[in-house]
Amino acid sequence: MPSQRRMRLYVLLLALAIIITLYMTRSSSQTRTSPFYVKTQEALQAAEYVEASKQRDAEKVGSRLKAAADDARKAAEEKGKKFVDSVTGGDADKAPRGRYANSKDGKQQPLEGVAVVGGRTQDKKPAKENETEDYHEAEVELNTILKKSPIIIFSKTYCPHSRKAKHILLQTYDIDPAPYVVELDEHPIGLKLQEVLADTTGRRTVPNVMVLGQSIGGGDQMQELDETDTMAETIKKLGDTRITRVTRRSQQSEMPRARRRV
Incomplete structure (x- = not known):
C-alpha cells in the first residue's frame, strides 16, 4: 500500500x-x-x-x-x-x-509581308538588338524625308557616283515633282540615316535612289536605265499617279533646281 x-x-x-x-x-x-x-x-x-x-x-x-x-x-x-x-x-x-x-492543295498559304516606309511591302524583320534612341530618331527622320517627294536621292557631296545619279535625274530628265536630294555627309544624323537605309533597303552605299520608299539603285543603275531608255517607264510604274511627268531633256534645256535637304 x-x-x-x-x-x-x-x-x-x-x-x-x-x-x-x-x-x-x-x-x-x-x-x-x-x-x-x-x-x-x-x-x-x-x-x-x-x-x-x-x-x-x-x-x-x-x-x-x-x-x-x-x-x-x-x-x-x-x-x-x-x-x-x-x-x-x-x-x-x-x-x-x-x-x-484559302487552300487549293490543303496547305496553309503563308501570310503576306507588312507595309513599311513609303508603302513598300516586305517581310517583317526582327527588331534590332542594339536599337537605340538615335536609331529610332533616324527612322522617324527617314519617314519625314520620304514625304518630301515621290523620288528621294540619298547622296554625298564628294561621291562621284552620287554626282552621276544627280546629273541624270536632275539634268537629263524633267521630272515632276522634282526629286528631293539629301546629302548624308551634311545631314546632322546622316550616319544613322545611312544605317537605317541599309536595314530598310539592303543598300548600304550611296547614292541610294528611292521611288515611293522603294530603292531602285545607285549611279550605275541610273546610268543603265538612262542608256536603255527605261528610266521614264520605271519611274512612272513605281511612282504611279504621284509622278505627273518624266521626260528626257534636250541638250539645250534649262537645268532644273533640285530641292535640297541638308
Missing part, C-alpha cells in the same frame, strides 16, 4: 492535470470567439469564395470561346475555307481565331 506521502503527490499531480486541461479548454474557447480570430476566418472564407467565383467565370468564358470557335469552324467548312485560329496560326484549336487561309 502506497505511503501517505506518495498519495499526496498523486493527488497533487491529478489536480495539476485537471487545472491545465481546464485552462487549455478555456483558452481555446476564448480564441475562437475573439474578434481577431473571427475576422481572420471571415477573410479566408471570402477569399475562397472569390477564387471559386473567378474559376467558375473562367470556365464559362472558356466554354463560350470554344463554342464560338466550333461555330466559326463549321461556317468555314461550309464555305470551303480552312479555319485558322487567331492565337497560334496553326489548326483550328491553336491558331488565330477568325482568320481564314
